Amino acid sequence: MAKWSNSDWSRNRSFDADKWAEWLVSPLGQYILQMESRWFFKTLENQFGFTAIQFGSSEVNLLASCKIRQRILAGQGPTVHIVADPLNMPFATNSVDVLVLPHLLDFTTDPHQVLREAQRVLIPEGRILISGFNPASLWGGRRFIGRDAMPWSGNFISLPRVKDWLLLLNFKIRSSETGGYIPPCAQPKWQTRFHFMEAAGGKWWSGLGAVYFIEATKKVYSMRLTGVVQRQLAKHKRPSRLKLVAGRDDFRLDQETIPPVQEPLES
Helix, strand or coil: CCCCCCCCCCCCCCCCHHHHHHHCHHHHHHHHHHHHHHHHHHHHHHCCCEEEEEEECCCCCCCCCCCCCCEEEEEECCCCCEECCCCCCCCCCCCCCEEEECCCCHHHHHHHHHHHHHHHHHHEEEEEEEEEEEECCCCHHHHHHCCCCCCCCCCCCCCHHHHHHHCCCCCCEEEEEEEEECCCCCCHHHHHHHHHHHHHHHHHCCCCEEEEEEEECCCCCCCCCCCCHHHHEEECCCCCCCCCCCCCCEEEEEEHCCCCCCCCCCC
C-alpha cells in the first residue's frame, strides 16, 4: 500500500489525534458522530464518479454509503490508507470527484489553505462536503468556560465565514444546515432530558446547531470549445485511478491495495 508520510501533517499543536479519538467514544462524541454519520450517508448516496476521499477524522468510514468504487481515507491514524498533509494534499490537480472533510477545518492552523488545496484537487463540478463545530451555538458558548480540552480547543469557524471562503474559491453552495441542539452535557441522562430541544431547535433556531454541514460544487468558468478541438478532447477520458504526486515522482494507488476500514455506526 502506498503511503505519504509527514510527521507534522496537521501543523496544529492544539490537535491531539489520540485525545480526539478518546472524545469520540464519549457520550458527547457519540452523539455528534451519529448525527454527522446520518447526514454524510444521506448526502453521499447520490454522489458518483471515480474517486472519493475522506480527509481528516477517520474513526468512522463516512464513505460507506457512497456508490463510488474507489473510496480512500487520508489523514492521520491507524485506519487511513494514505498518511498525508491536508495543507499539501498529495493528489494531482483535477483528480478527485468527491472530497469529504469532517472537522478538518476545526483542527488545522490554516483552514483557508486546506480549502485552496481542496479546490485544486477536485475536478470541475466535483463535490466537497464539510462539517465543523458552530461557534454560534450552545457548544460555542461552552468555550468561554475553557478551551484546553477536546473539542473546545478547535477553531470553531462560523458557517458564514466558511461559505464566504468557498465562494471566493469559485465554489457554488448547494446546501448548508446545522444540527445538534442539546447543550453539551457529558452524561447521557441529561442528553435524554434535553432531547426535546432537537425538534424545537430545527424549527425555531435552525442556524444555532452544534455542528454545521456544507455541500458545495467546484465551478470552472471557461470558453466553449467547438468543432475539431472539441472532438479531439472528447477522445481523452480521465483515468479511473487516482494519481498521487510525491515531489517529482508520480505513482498510482490501485483500489485492490486499500485495506478494509471500520464499518459506520448504526443510526
